[in-house]
Amino acid sequence: MGGGMVAQKAMSFGPSAKRLVRRMGPERHRAIAVVVLAVVSVVLLAYGPRLLGHATDLVFDAFLARRPVDFDAVRTVLLQVLGVYVAGSVLSWLQGYLLNDVVQGTVRRMRAEVEDKLNALPLEYFDRQPRGELMSRVTNDIDNVSQSLQQTMSQLLTSVLTVVAVLAMMVSISPLLALIALVSVPLAMLLTQAIMKRSQGQFVAQWRRTGRLNAHIEETFSGHSLVNVFGRRAEVERTFAEENDGLYLASFRAQFVSGLIMPTMMFIGNLNYVVIAVVGGIRVAHGSLTLGEVQAFAQYSRQFTQPLTTVASMANLLQSGVASAERVFELLDAEEQVPSVTTPPPAGWREEGRGEVRFEHVAFSYDPDEPLITDLSLVARPGQTVAIVGPTGAGKTTLVNLVMRFYELDGGRITLDGTDITALSRADLRGRIGMVLQDTWLFQGTIRDNIRYGRPDATDEELLEAARATFVDRFVRSLPEGYDTVVEEDGANLSAGERQLITIARAFLADPSLLILDEATSSVDTRTELLLQQAMAALRTDxxxxxxxxxxxxxxxxxxxxxxxxxxxxxQGDHAALVAADGAYARLHRSQFGGAVE
Structure with a gap:
C-alpha cells in the first residue's frame, strides 16, 4: 500500500504552537501557580543589582568624602541582597518543579490520546501508513515534543518576565540609557523572525525525513532474511544511504539556520553594552548618575540581552518541538472509523446465538472507481463449514474482514444470528468470533500467556485442553521450560508451524461462535495438518x-x-458437486491434483 503522509503540507507555526499550549488546559491551576512564582522570583532577582548598586554608592561616596566607610550599612545591604537572591532562587526552583509536572502531564495525556486514536482508526489507515513512519510519530515525535516543552517553557517564561522587570528597573534609573538599550530590540526581533521563518520549514523536513528513514529500517529488518536471500542487500544499503544523507542535509540545514540566532543576538547585545558603558560613564562624569546606578544599569543591560539571547537559543528547540507536534496532530486529526454503537445486544444474543451469518446484497470496494464486491448474498448456517477459494485478489480475505467490521460496507448488510452487525458494538461482535491468520502474531511472553490471550480468564485446565486439542502440548512438553518458555521477538525460537499451532490454540481457547481460518494450516507439515483437521472438525461442531x-x-x-x-x-456447492460441474472449481482442482502437462 502507499505510504504517504496524512496531510499534504504542515500547519503553520502559530496555530500549531497555540494548539500545543491549549492542550495544557487541564493543568491550568498549576500553570497559574507557575506564572505567579515566576513573577515573584524574577522581581526579586531583578531587584538584586539595584541593592548592590546602593552598596557601591556607600563605599564610593565615603571615598569621595574622605570619610570612613559605614561597613554596618554595607553589611545590612549585602545581607538584604543575599536574602533576595536566596528567596528568588528557591521560588525559581519551585516554579521549575511545578512546570515539570505541567509539561509531563500534558505529554502523558497526548500519549493516551494517540493510543485511543490508534484504536479508533480504520484498518485502511494502517494500510496506507508504513509501520516505521507510524512508530516514529508515536514515539520519536512525542518524545521530541516532551523534551522541547521541558527545555523551552521554563526558560521562555522566565526570560519574558525578566525582560519586563529589567526594563522597568532600567527606566527607573535612566530613561535615556533605557531608550538606548531598547533600540537594539526591534533589530534583534526582525533578525530572529527572519531566521525562525526560514528554519521552520527545515525542521518539518527533518522530522519527515526521520519518519521515512525509520520506515525503511523497520521494513528492511523485518524482512532481513528475504533481503539476503534475493541478494538485495546492496540496494537496501543504497536506499538507506540516500535516506540517511537526506536526513543529514535536512538536519544540518535546520540546526545551522536556527543556530544563527544565538551569535546574532550576542553580537547585538555586545554592541549595546559598549554604547551603554560609554554614555553611562559620561553621565557619571557630569554628575547625572551615580557610579552605583551605572553599575546596576550595566548589570541590567546584560540581564536585558541575556533573556533575549536565551529566547533565541531556545528557538531551534521550539521549532523542532512544534514540527513534531504537527505530525502528532496530523495523526490525531485523521478520520476515525464509524463510531460503534453503545446499546447492548438483544437479550440472549450472546448465550443463544449459534453463529448464523447472512450476506444480503453486500457491496464493497477499496477504491470507489474500482468496484470489488457488487451484489453478494449468501447464508452460512450454524455448524456449517464454509470454505472460500479462488485466485489471489478475488476478495476471499475481504469477505471475512467485512464480517469482522474491519471495513464498512458500501451497500447491503451482514447479520449475525439475525442481528445487523452495524447494530452491535465492535467489542460484542468480535467477542463472538475467533480468527487465525496466515501471518502469525505472538508477543514477547510465555507460551502460556500467548495462548491465554484468547481468553484471559481461562483456567489452566481449559488452557491445557485447548493445547492438547491443537497438538501444541506435543511439542511444548519437549521444551525445557514447557509452557513457561518465553517466546522471543517475532517467535524466533519457534518454527513457523509451532507458532501457527499456538495461534490456533489461542482461537480454540476463546470458544467462539464463529471461527475464521485464513490459510491457518499453510505453515504446518502434512501430518500436523491432518491432525489439525481432525481437531478443527470437533471444534466446528455447532x-x-x-x-x-x-x-x-x-x-x-x-x-x-x-x-x-x-x-x-x-x-457454490460441496466438493463432489463442484468437481462434477467441471467449472472454475474443477479447474483449480485439476491444477493442484492433475498430472504434469507435457
Missing amino acids: RTSFVIAHRLSTIRDADLILVMEAGRIVE
Whole structure:
C-alpha cells in the first residue's frame, strides 16, 4: 500500500504552537501557580543589582568624602541582597518543579490520546501508513515534543518576565540609557523572525525525513532474511544511504539556520553594552548618575540581552518541538472509523446465538472507481463449514474482514444470528468470533500467556485442553521450560508451524461462535495438518466456520465451498458437486491434483 503522509503540507507555526499550549488546559491551576512564582522570583532577582548598586554608592561616596566607610550599612545591604537572591532562587526552583509536572502531564495525556486514536482508526489507515513512519510519530515525535516543552517553557517564561522587570528597573534609573538599550530590540526581533521563518520549514523536513528513514529500517529488518536471500542487500544499503544523507542535509540545514540566532543576538547585545558603558560613564562624569546606578544599569543591560539571547537559543528547540507536534496532530486529526454503537445486544444474543451469518446484497470496494464486491448474498448456517477459494485478489480475505467490521460496507448488510452487525458494538461482535491468520502474531511472553490471550480468564485446565486439542502440548512438553518458555521477538525460537499451532490454540481457547481460518494450516507439515483437521472438525461442531484456503486438500469435507472471482461468487456447492460441474472449481482442482502437462 502507499505510504504517504496524512496531510499534504504542515500547519503553520502559530496555530500549531497555540494548539500545543491549549492542550495544557487541564493543568491550568498549576500553570497559574507557575506564572505567579515566576513573577515573584524574577522581581526579586531583578531587584538584586539595584541593592548592590546602593552598596557601591556607600563605599564610593565615603571615598569621595574622605570619610570612613559605614561597613554596618554595607553589611545590612549585602545581607538584604543575599536574602533576595536566596528567596528568588528557591521560588525559581519551585516554579521549575511545578512546570515539570505541567509539561509531563500534558505529554502523558497526548500519549493516551494517540493510543485511543490508534484504536479508533480504520484498518485502511494502517494500510496506507508504513509501520516505521507510524512508530516514529508515536514515539520519536512525542518524545521530541516532551523534551522541547521541558527545555523551552521554563526558560521562555522566565526570560519574558525578566525582560519586563529589567526594563522597568532600567527606566527607573535612566530613561535615556533605557531608550538606548531598547533600540537594539526591534533589530534583534526582525533578525530572529527572519531566521525562525526560514528554519521552520527545515525542521518539518527533518522530522519527515526521520519518519521515512525509520520506515525503511523497520521494513528492511523485518524482512532481513528475504533481503539476503534475493541478494538485495546492496540496494537496501543504497536506499538507506540516500535516506540517511537526506536526513543529514535536512538536519544540518535546520540546526545551522536556527543556530544563527544565538551569535546574532550576542553580537547585538555586545554592541549595546559598549554604547551603554560609554554614555553611562559620561553621565557619571557630569554628575547625572551615580557610579552605583551605572553599575546596576550595566548589570541590567546584560540581564536585558541575556533573556533575549536565551529566547533565541531556545528557538531551534521550539521549532523542532512544534514540527513534531504537527505530525502528532496530523495523526490525531485523521478520520476515525464509524463510531460503534453503545446499546447492548438483544437479550440472549450472546448465550443463544449459534453463529448464523447472512450476506444480503453486500457491496464493497477499496477504491470507489474500482468496484470489488457488487451484489453478494449468501447464508452460512450454524455448524456449517464454509470454505472460500479462488485466485489471489478475488476478495476471499475481504469477505471475512467485512464480517469482522474491519471495513464498512458500501451497500447491503451482514447479520449475525439475525442481528445487523452495524447494530452491535465492535467489542460484542468480535467477542463472538475467533480468527487465525496466515501471518502469525505472538508477543514477547510465555507460551502460556500467548495462548491465554484468547481468553484471559481461562483456567489452566481449559488452557491445557485447548493445547492438547491443537497438538501444541506435543511439542511444548519437549521444551525445557514447557509452557513457561518465553517466546522471543517475532517467535524466533519457534518454527513457523509451532507458532501457527499456538495461534490456533489461542482461537480454540476463546470458544467462539464463529471461527475464521485464513490459510491457518499453510505453515504446518502434512501430518500436523491432518491432525489439525481432525481437531478443527470437533471444534466446528455447532459453530459456523469460514475457511480461506488455497490448498483444496484442506477443505474437501467443507459443507459449502464458495468459489470467488473478482469479488463475485461464481460457484457454490460441496466438493463432489463442484468437481462434477467441471467449472472454475474443477479447474483449480485439476491444477493442484492433475498430472504434469507435457
